[in-house]
Amino acid sequence: MARLSHPSVRTPVWGVASLVLVALLATLAAGIVGGVFEASAIADAGATVRVLLPVTGVLGNLAIATTVGGLLAAAFLLPADKDRSRALTTAAVAAGAWTLVALMDVFVVFADVLGARLGEGDVGELLGSFMRLPLGRVLAAVVVVAAVVTVLTLLVETPTGSAWLLGLVAVALALVSLTGHTSGADNHRVAVSAMFLHLAGAAVWLGPLVVLAVLRVRGGLTATLPVVVARYSRVALWCYVVVGVSGLVSAWVRVGSLDALGTAYGALVLAKVVLLVLLGALGWAHRRGLSRRLASADGQQRWVFWRLAAVELAAMGAVSGVAAALAGTSPPVPDEAPAAPTPAQVVTGEPLPPEQTGATWFTEWRPDVLMLLVVVAGVLVYVRWHLRLRARGDRWSGGRTASWLVGMAILAWVTSGGPAVYGHVLFSAHMVQHMVLAMVIPIFLVMAAPVTLALRALPARKDGSRGPREWLLVLVHSRWGRFFAHPGVAAANFAGSMMVFYYSGLFELSLTTHVGHLAMIAHFSLAGYLFANALIGIDPGPQRPGYPQRLLLLFATMAFHAFFGVTLVTSESLMVADWFGLLGRPWGDSAIVDQQLGGSIAWGIGEIPTMLLAIVVAVRWAKDDERTATRRDRRVERSGDTELDDYNAMLARLAERD
Incomplete structure (x- = not known):
């Protein structure tokens, strides 16, 4: 040996x-x-x-x-x-x-x-x-x-x-x-x-x-x-x-x-x-x-x-x-800048896309290989988890899987399609990208309950090492995880980070650097997920308040979005003027008019998902009351209405005393 x-x-x-x-x-x-x-x-x-x-x-x-x-x-x-x-x-x-x-x-x-x-x-x-x-x-x-x-x-x-x-x-x-x-x-x-x-x-x-x-x-x-x-x-x-x-x-x-x-x-x-x-x-x-x-x-x-x-x-x-x-080898495509760059190439490093129309939202693509890999990996992993549960006889809603696939498809479009192409040169298109990332995609992802599916599908390790399931539990139950998942913090982050982002140098950083752009995508997607999960999700993490408090948080953020949109609509000062003001676009509205249009989009797009969330919360509130009433009726049939009997007895004692 x-x-x-x-x-x-x-x-x-x-x-x-x-x-x-x-x-x-x-x-x-x-x-x-x-x-x-x-x-x-x-x-x-x-x-x-x-x-x-x-x-x-x-x-x-x-x-x-x-x-x-x-x-x-x-x-x-x-x-x-x-x-x-x-x-x-x-x-x-x-x-x-x-x-x-x-x-x-x-x-x-x-x-x-x-x-x-x-x-x-x-x-x-x-x-x-x-x-x-x-x-x-x-x-x-x-x-x-x-x-x-x-x-x-x-x-x-x-x-x-x-x-x-x-x-x-x-x-x-x-x-x-x-x-x-x-x-x-x-x-x-x-x-x-x-x-x-x-x-x-x-x-x-x-x-x-x-x-x-x-x-x-x-x-x-x-x-x-x-x-x-x-x-x-x-x-x-x-x-x-x-x-x-x-x-x-x-x-x-x-x-x-x-x-x-x-x-x-x-x-x-x-x-x-x-x-x-x-x-x-x-x-x-x-x-x-x-x-x-x-x-x-x-x-x-x-x-x-x-x-x-x-x-x-x-x-x-x-x-x-x-x-x-x-x-160290020189590639066939030279690294040098064009001999006669356009204003857009000088500012953004990329040529100006064609004039924006309704069709170009879906025909113009500039693939982001990192985000596309994230989307493909997300689809493959989620579907595999679903199939794993079904193979061992457990149930998982097909509707939740469909919701996840829709969310991933929208994510691919908003990060590589028209919103990504025009969001680099038009404030209004950037606002479409932002609102979809923060308010539309998270609703589909939350309805898909990916954390719940992962905890059911991933195997647990017994040797003291940390696999995906253990890391997920660590993240969900960590001090920072519970803090950011708290409904109040999630709402404040969801609404407040928008103001911080646009009225600080972070917005310019997301335009001028690819790292900043990816950080913007990650932050607002995660902020939107945490907020939506606190309101309508089933994934573990937040200690969800009662339904009246959820509606209060939701309408408060709606009011904030309205205020933010109105501020942009009435503003005469151009954000990141050294960027949007120097692109030399021969088509479209002026930069300031386009920015005001972006404010209208922030107001309008923000209200639609908010109202959908309010409807979902209201429906679940009604169903929760119905389930509570059903449980009470069953308890009454089984052991009598002790609460009503005690109340009547109390009234009888008061009557005798009088």
Whole structure:
């Protein structure tokens, strides 16, 4: 047995080493194909910088992935034992390496952009100038985030802390997604979303596998390996889809046409696609008989797992290497701004859409790959939960499923269709998008009761780890969850955040940055869901008041919406004038007239869903009274009307006293 167990320890070492080695070799090979190492005709920084640029990129990606893998394993995969502590230690070491590589990347990118040779001359002044550029500030912010994650990872011990740190790493990935080829062909927002999904999906896919290998090297996962790997496999499947879809979208934005696949950049894209397909096939073969083999105590069968894991890690390293070379290769679609940009392109970075008509609300589309993936995932997961309940004989209303599908369809339209296209250039269209997000979609989602369905469909874990069901319960019953779900707080947030958003710099931030736009979508959708759930929902969380108090909250928010709409209608001051006032639209009303129209929309659209909510509350109030009366009648038939008898007896005693 000792002889058979030896490869199970040695193979992970070679697997992790092969990951780095193959990634570096793939980076060099892909860099040669893509011309990354060729001297620049203008301000060349030297051969050292040309080689270090993709190398630091691939090493940084591997370090980020391992950091994510350790935090993800501690938050979602591992029970509360030594393995969780080891995973966090691995994440801390990887975060430290990420910090050093990110710091090196600042100097390498600085030298490449400004053509400064490292170690030659006085570059301090040039470096100071570079750090004042947006790219320099983004790279510096990544270094700061990496350093903070390193320190905090050494301090956290719980899944909750690990989850918070995963959110911080996501911020860094969002920053990194802004530094690639993301501005060509007037598709900046699409490219940024696709790049973020690609980086995040690759990190979540690769990182946990590296961490599992490290834990096996250190003697961990002795009893939980089959269960943990099965959990990771489900995550890996989602990541494979996300990486594949986002990669195709990113490639199309940068390639622009099929003819451009014959360029060096196109060749690297094709190589990456082939490697991804190969990696998917390896993963499928790997997991096909994984449960049966891992459940066996035979060390030789475990050796099969490690052999396949090493191959998969090597394939991932090759993909990472090609990706790093792609980042340094000039795409066929240039990043430069148009030679003669229109006013709309100067302000928004995108061409002006055609004149708005009734038909263009449904014919004009600018897909947001991130939100479309959210919609597709939401549909697939909800339907799967419904089918799971039905398969085990439990009932779930088809009407609730239909309500969810309608809500998801509207979400796809409002974030990628006409409201998204015109909401970027017309205040009135933006207000349509806002009102639908906050007041229409939440009604359908609340009627679908997704939290209740999830708690019934998701399996519970018994080993002390936190799966989706455990995390959902933690969120619902947490102090912050109960606070924001409270009907009064939900109503104040629903109404008050609108005023804060439009009369502060947040509105401008949502127009000028894609991150701000996505944050707006998330906030108002969630605020609308919490408010509607407090009034008409059945999902757990809020302690719902009586029906009269619910109607009072509802009419109070209705009055606030009316006040907000009237304020916009009567206003003569243009919001974000540097944006809406400088687009040079040859069609439509003036910016101030369009803003006043937006106020009317806020007033009108806001009243319709409010009245629907009021009707639902009133109907449920009547049904609740009817159920109460029915229960009382049954009690009277069973044991007599004791309340009426006591009342009559009291009246009789009063009469006798008189």
